[in-house]
Amino acid sequence: MTPPYQLLAETAAGGRRGRLLLPHQTVETPVFMPVGTQGTVKAVPQDTLESLGVEIILGNTYHLYLRPGHEPIRRMGGLHRFISWPRAILTDSGGFQVFSLNALRKVTDDGVQFRSHLDGSSHFFTPEHSIDVQIALGADICMAFDECTEYPATRDRAEESLRLTMAWARRSLDHFRAHCGEVPWRNQLEHKQGVPHPSSAWVGSHDPQSPALGPAQSWVPPVPRPWGPGSDPAQSEIGSRTQSLFAIVQGGMYRDLRRQCAERLVEMDFDGYAIGGLSVGEPRELTLEMISEVLPLLPKDKPRYVMGVGYPDEIEQYARLGVDMMDCVLPTRAARHALLFTSEGRLNIKNKQYSEDQSPPDPACQCPVCRRYSRAYLRHLMNAGEPLSATLNSIHNLAYYLAIMQRVRTSLESAPTPFQA
């Protein structure tokens, strides 16, 4: 098995230039991961994400479990193939949505009972079930099932929540180790190692001989992988890569609880470590304090992921402190609500001042939206309620986030490699 993370360079401040070696994609870090809640980054087609250079997206286990369901997705060859996304995917554990979308949930040591926000049907999630669902979806990175501690929380409440998260992390890991071989694309990758197949240019393609797939499924999307053999130096190893499981450090806003949680999880030896329960309403200084507390405790040879952040200045700040991965709905959600992030600051594209402004959304941006459309046109689309508004605004905001991370990666490359340091 290939280790999933390579540290390439590290700054004195802790910033890390690295590389995630995932089954479907080698991902350059630090990386910002767009959120594709229901198997789509809202309003943005997959080929646009590719051309923006997106290497990894998120899928939400809770949403995909409820609709269309993990079993149909497994039968169709996994999430990559279902949504026609040949690059990497990370799925969350479903825990966050179970807690945030369900007022009537019932938590026991065994798991969480909740009602679907779609139809009120009753469901029970355990750590084992969350892992089963994530293996069925076939994400490159799965997350351990956790309880996200709300803010504010008393110390007693945070301690109790932490106890649950650590017990569930252990169960998630044990179940993952026993079953991660059941990933739906495993045969596809092995196949890829062997005799070339006409459709093998697409990692997500399945073996047409496979009896598990019916006749209607013999179609293989003929999408060329732009990063195919030759363009990716690690491509030849890709078949030996497997799903990874990351743990989630909780502990509320209590530094000692965070420390305790990180140390216990590191002992369990996960493939990577996330810091969760942040960006839940606390002041920004507290977010930074928790991240700074936890990062030094995490092993240098494993990736570190801060969940659910953040604003453009935040993701740059955290990346320079040593965070390798971040995700947030902010760029796409803000886009749908007229908020554009630009090098000149935030811009509410609904404002009347832009009604005849023919400059691009961000004059310093090279994205396809800024190269083609004006503020006046984007304002018109938003005011007219046109669906193209969400698409163009989202493309720009994502491009803005991705460009920040590209700049950070470039600046981190000038740092000494860890071996020279």
Added chain:
Amino acid sequence: MTPPYQLLAETAAGGRRGRLLLPHQTVETPVFMPVGTQGTVKAVPQDTLESLGVEIILGNTYHLYLRPGHEPIRRMGGLHRFISWPRAILTDSGGFQVFSLNALRKVTDDGVQFRSHLDGSSHFFTPEHSIDVQIALGADICMAFDECTEYPATRDRAEESLRLTMAWARRSLDHFRAHCGEVPWRNQLEHKQGVPHPSSAWVGSHDPQSPALGPAQSWVPPVPRPWGPGSDPAQSEIGSRTQSLFAIVQGGMYRDLRRQCAERLVEMDFDGYAIGGLSVGEPRELTLEMISEVLPLLPKDKPRYVMGVGYPDEIEQYARLGVDMMDCVLPTRAARHALLFTSEGRLNIKNKQYSEDQSPPDPACQCPVCRRYSRAYLRHLMNAGEPLSATLNSIHNLAYYLAIMQRVRTSLESAPTPFQA
């Protein structure tokens, strides 16, 4: 001035293979024109339309007049530049929307008083005003202001409506001839004929020296024209092309009224002729009867346009009878309501039978959606209310319509040229 239409070949049944020589684009006919009501073909980005081969789109004068307004669009260099669409645009006269969206309209010989469907504000449209608005928008083809006769209509009502339409056609033409030189891109095209300008690759770009444009408007979208000099044999003449004005043949479902209208309008000598007031609820045989009545009366050296049609089999049928241009919201509107047109028939993508169907929407289609995505995924997007659903469905339906017209054009090319016949 270049004549706006070239007839290349004609079949015994009347089918015509031709070419529209418009200021922003040479358009191969017969052509289907996607509708971009509010300056956007709903849910489809402009670069996608280009890659699908769309050469001309529609804009709705009524909608653009109300929002963002024709004067702002004129100040920004015209509709092409405002929406960043360098190919051809046709604008309707606003008449159809005034009548269909306004229960409280008041018609006199002078024009129509109506209330905005957006804010209830009062507006008055005359033929002259409609033409002024269309010149400000700068469409390649303008339409004369008409009254679209409803269906069913008594003979008296149809006669009265026809009288109005013919009087308004005369006034539209006189006003157009007096003012068509005021089009916002006129200087841009003249400029293009002279010294090359760094941004002249984009016809819609303006002269940065123009005092009419403020400092914020010095930005020029650097969109390369894929059909620039060299790729379009008529490119060198493009600067001499001007806006065209088409008349609209009305007359309800009365053959003699249609004939009378066509003959009078032809005497006035418009650049092209549309057949309006069809697809308004009448049976399909009646639509065909009216089209067949009018077509032989129209001059062979002018383009013929049937407005607001139709289903895939209809547009093919009419094109083979000699209709050069058609437009319809159907492919994009149906797409947003889950209806896909395919070589296997109509397909309601919401149906449960597609929940695990991994075949493409249309196995015979080569569009980017059919090459990448499955029915199961499109069904999921629709059921989950995802905005990508409208985008992908619309792209496929438009591609399906465009492919029909491409096939028709190819088959018409085997007909003898009119000179050999």
